Amino acid sequence: MCYQSSMTTDRIVVVGAGITGASIAYHLAKRGAKVAMVDAVRPGAGATEKSFGWINATFSKHPRAYFDLNQLGIAGWRRLETELGGELKVQWGGSVAWVAAGGGADALRDSVRRHQEWGYATHLIDGDEIHRLLPNIAPGDFGAACYSEYEGAVDAMDAVKAMLRQLREAGAEVRYPHEVTGLKLERGRVTAIQAGESSLEAGVVVLACGVAIPRLAEMAGVSVALKESEGVLVHTRPQPKLIDRVVLAPDIHCKQKLDGRVVVGGPVVAGPGTAAGTPPEPGEYGKRILTEAAQVLPGLRGVGVERITLGRRVMPVDEYPIVGFAASCPNLYIAAMHSGVTLAPLIGQLAALEILDEARVGLLEPYRPARFMD
Numbered sequence: 375m376c377y378q379s380s381m382t383t384d385r386i387v388v389v390g391a392g393i394t395g396a397s398i399a400y401h402l403a404k405r406g407a408k409v410a411m412v413d414a415v416r417p418g419a420g421a422t423e424k425s426f427g428w429i430n431a432t433f434s435k436h437p438r439a440y441f442d443l444n445q446l447g448i449a450g451w452r453r454l455e456t457e458l459g460g461e462l463k464v465q466w467g468g469s470v471a472w473v474a475a476g477g478g479a480d481a482l483r484d485s486v487r488r489h490q491e492w493g494y495a496t497h498l499i500d501g502d503e504i505h506r507l508l509p510n511i512a513p514g515d516f517g518a519a520c521y522s523e524y525e526g527a528v529d530a531m532d533a534v535k536a537m538l539r540q541l542r543e544a545g546a547e548v549r550y551p552h553e554v555t556g557l558k559l560e561r562g563r564v565t566a567i568q569a570g571e572s573s574l575e576a577g578v579v580v581l582a583c584g585v586a587i588p589r590l591a592e593m594a595g596v597s598v599a600l601k602e603s604e605g606v607l608v609h610t611r612p613q614p615k616l617i618d619r620v621v622l623a624p625d626i627h628c629k630q631k632l633d634g635r636v637v638v639g640g641p642v643v644a645g646p647g648t649a650a651g652t653p654p655e656p657g658e659y660g661k662r663i664l665t666e667a668a669q670v671l672p673g674l675r676g677v678g679v680e681r682i683t684l685g686r687r688v689m690p691v692d693e694y695p696i697v698g699f700a701a702s703c704p705n706l707y708i709a710a711m712h713s714g715v716t717l718a719p720l721i722g723q724l725a726a727l728e729i730l731d732e733a734r735v736g737l738l739e740p741y742r743p744a745r746f747m748d
């Protein structure tokens with residue numbers, strides 16, 4: 375079946391200006407396509423601006439095909455960083471992870487071995503090596519630890535802004551706030567997006583609007599199954615340099631951004647203020663997370679909370695990406711994924727091949743939207 379619009383010279387409308395939509399729009403515009411991108415709020419307003427931004431292919435990334443996709447995702451960032459020149463800086467430094475004594479050491483060793491067999495640059499390390507890589511970290515007693523050399527972290531908003539600048543230079547239109555409220559359909563194809571009274575004609579529509587994808591896709595009879603998943607991050611004010619790699623301790627994970635701010639991820643707490651979209655009260659929760667983080671990163675002792683973010687992950691029910699043209703609406707392209715930061719440059723590149731060249735990229739076959747249709 376040919377999924378592609380015969381109208382690649384027509385406008386391609388990308389709905390959602392998060393990291394996924396920005397990357398798809400950027401890669402399309404780079405090829406000379408006529409692109410318009412719209413966002414209900416502002417670029418990055420969804421999961422993207424609340425993301426930790428770890429670029430990785432470790433250990434939740436399996437089976438092999440999904441690991442391969444993520445490893446190519448890492449390579450995609452190397453390529454994008456080069457392409458955007460000085461406009462974007464990824465913090466390459468790898469990640470250091472460890473588990474508590476008696477707390478899953480065998481599982482970590484098995485994961486490291488499996489990833490090594492897949493050719494991934496990760497290896498077990500001892501306390502001396504942790505100290506060499508992270509002199510300001512105090513891991514305490516641990517059961518097993520590893521270093522994944524080629525991982526990194528990025529400020530996803532910096533990346534969105536850099537791609538948007540390029541998009542505008544290529545003549546693409548970026549509209550916000552512009553909430554898509556409907557899709558105009560004719561003979562099984564989408565012909566325009568609607569935002570209240572206004573409509574924008576399209577040869578192809580890309581739905582990259584995160585947790586809003588199921589609602590819009592449903593209008594075209596396409597089922598996209600996401601589940602609820604929230605994540606909290608605590609941000610400090612700029613600090614002197616403490617760490618220059620992603621740190622994955624048993625109960626918290628943290629990184630230090632180029633501006634010196636330390637970002638700490640912890641569990642979502644139950645209780646008031648944790649409803650979707652409403653950050654918990656910064657005071658107590660943030661202090662608790664930073665106190666916990668200070669046990670492994672003593673330089674955080676006494677450091678105050680600057681802000682807390684609570685994000686809704688774009689989490690497919692089976693936790694794998696949902697990417698590609700919808701079988702029942704052949705010019706509607708869906709792009710929903712967790713690990714969207716890791717995957718964004720790659721997905722943008724592959725989506726451009728599928729949208730502009732009628733290619734069906736084999737790497738994306740396991741992730742087609744059709745898997746949710748009865």
Ligand SMILES: Cc1cc2nc3c(=O)[nH]c(=O)nc-3n(C[C@H](O)[C@H](O)[C@H](O)COP(=O)(O)OP(=O)(O)OC[C@H]3O[C@@H](n4cnc5c(N)ncnc54)[C@H](O)[C@@H]3O)c2cc1C
Pocket residue numbers: 389390391392393394395396412413414415416417418419420421422423424425426427428429430552553554555582583584585586604605606607684685686687688709710711712713714715716717
């Ligand atoms: C706490 C947290 C930590 C994370 N950590 C990592 C990590 O370390 N590494 C990693 O790879 N991934 C991570 N993720 C996941 C990653 O951030 C997401 O997968 C990614 O940001 C999704 O980007 P997106 O562009 O698909 O969606 P979003 O960023 O949600 O963007 C969707 C956009 O669509 C817009 N929109 C919504 N409805 C409409 C509408 N009707 N009309 C027009 N526009 C609309 C929204 O305003 C929004 O800007 C994390 C996520 C969270 C929440």
